[in-house]
Amino acid sequence: MIQPVRYEGGVLHLLDQRRLPAEERWVACSSVEEVARAIEAMVVRGAPAIGIAAAYGVALAAVRAAAGAASAGSDGPRADEPGQDGRDRQGAASSGDPGTTAGTVAEAVDAAVRRLAATRPTAVNLHWALRRMADRSRELAARGAAPRAVAAALEAEARSIQEEDLAMCLRMAEHGAALLPAGARVLTHCNTGALATGGHGTALGVIRTAWRQGRLRHVWVDETRPLLQGARLTAWELEREGIPHTLIVDGAAAAVMGAGQVDAVLVGADRIAANGDTANKIGTYMLAVLARHHGIPFYVVAPWSTVDPTLPSGDAIPIEQRGADEVRALGGVRWAPAGTAVYNPAFDVTPAALITAIVTDRGVLRPPYREAIAERAAAPAAEGTGPNRAAPPAGGS
Numbered sequence: 001m002i003q004p005v006r007y008e009g010g011v012l013h014l015l016d017q018r019r020l021p022a023e024e025r026w027v028a029c030s031s032v033e034e035v036a037r038a039i040e041a042m043v044v045r046g047a048p049a050i051g052i053a054a055a056y057g058v059a060l061a062a063v064r065a066a067a068g069a070a071s072a073g074s075d076g077p078r079a080d081e082p083g084q085d086g087r088d089r090q091g092a093a094s095s096g097d098p099g100t101t102a103g104t105v106a107e108a109v110d111a112a113v114r115r116l117a118a119t120r121p122t123a124v125n126l127h128w129a130l131r132r133m134a135d136r137s138r139e140l141a142a143r144g145a146a147p148r149a150v151a152a153a154l155e156a157e158a159r160s161i162q163e164e165d166l167a168m169c170l171r172m173a174e175h176g177a178a179l180l181p182a183g184a185r186v187l188t189h190c191n192t193g194a195l196a197t198g199g200h201g202t203a204l205g206v207i208r209t210a211w212r213q214g215r216l217r218h219v220w221v222d223e224t225r226p227l228l229q230g231a232r233l234t235a236w237e238l239e240r241e242g243i244p245h246t247l248i249v250d251g252a253a254a255a256v257m258g259a260g261q262v263d264a265v266l267v268g269a270d271r272i273a274a275n276g277d278t279a280n281k282i283g284t285y286m287l288a289v290l291a292r293h294h295g296i297p298f299y300v301v302a303p304w305s306t307v308d309p310t311l312p313s314g315d316a317i318p319i320e321q322r323g324a325d326e327v328r329a330l331g332g333v334r335w336a337p338a339g340t341a342v343y344n345p346a347f348d349v350t351p352a353a354l355i356t357a358i359v360t361d362r363g364v365l366r367p368p369y370r371e372a373i374a375e376r377a378a379a380p381a382a383e384g385t386g387p388n389r390a391a392p393p394a395g396g397s
């Protein structure tokens with residue numbers, strides 16, 4: 001199984017998604033700053049995977065703070081010091097620290113949460129995961145846990161977030177596959193696969209499971225301009241799995257729908273507001289309009305950690321704006337005049353009215369979404385899916 005995030009021996013290893021499919025290269029992070037920069041640079045991307053990486057970033061901060069004052073009151077390595085391969089830190093982390101106070105660790109955790117929360121604004125999973133780590137840290141501090149015990153517990157919490165995300169993906173995949181007709185031809189956007197999650201994927205997880213169940217015939221893959229997550233990442237995952245697929249430019253979606261070649265559209269989400277409005281990769285809204293015009297079901301697939309009941313509607317979802325050169329150029333080749341004005345929102349918001357159903361690990365939600373979301377938010381989370389979130393996410397909105 002593809003897993004883009006691995007935490008081993010106090011070092012976070014991220015599969016560098018900027019380089020796929022050309023090469024499989026891993027980036028080692030041993031400080032919060034390295035994790036934050038990896039998220040900003042999209043070494044790791046996809047809403048759930050960003051949350052998982054950030055959770056490990058917080059754990060790294062705690063590990064380093066617990067080890068940092070080990071040398072008789074020295075302040076240890078700085079949290080923003082770039083690592084080489086992290087092994088030096090691993091040694092420091094395991095050396096123990098009689099001198100570090102619980103307060104030092106709590107401060108390091110708070111600083112890590114603030115830094116990581118500022119990396120990418122739209123995916124709420126990031127803030128959900130950070131909040132969970134901060135809550136766990138406070139709980140341990142209140143119990144008077146020793147620094148090294150806090151660090152170990154935060155490493156375990158991050159691992160739980162990762163494992164629970166995989167479990168949620170597998171549950172969503174079962175729910176979503178059951179919605180598809182036998183021999184389905186589906187269209188998907190961006191990358192919502194194992195690369196974007198704890199494994200298996202959200203919309204792509206449904207596709208994987210439907211294929212294994214023998215009910216899927218074909219996948220249309222939007223290339224997903226400007227960063228080509230569909231062409232580079234989704235096509236790579238589908239090829240590895242042997243799932244029949246065809247890559248199209250984003251502008252061809254209407255033509256394949258109009259030709260009667262699509263039975264369902266499946267997309268992921270970065271944030272779902274209380275009324276069901278859904279932020280996802282730029283171009284998703286366009287697909288929803290097209291699907292409605294052609295009478296094709298449009299399904300959003302997302303874990304509960306993507307639902308943000310604190311926002312009344314999609315109008316309140318912060319949309320990340322990215323640099324002009326992502327549009328003017330690709331791979332170092334510029335094809336637009338250097339001074340051309342560019343508008344480059346990374347996400348758009350699909351109005352709930354265009355969404356046929358939202359597939360979550362808590363079941364399939366149907367309109368009216370405000371009621372459906374309120375009802376599921378109040379229900380206890382299924383085992384292994386973490387605590388319900390009642391309060392607003394850390395720095396999320």
Ligand SMILES: CSC[C@@H](O)[C@@H](O)C(=O)COP(=O)(O)O
Pocket residue numbers: 045046047048123189190191192193196197201202203229267268269270280281282346
């Ligand atoms: C399971 S991933 C869901 C979304 O995060 C995905 O569709 C998406 O929009 C990813 O955007 P990205 O900018 O690549 O992080």
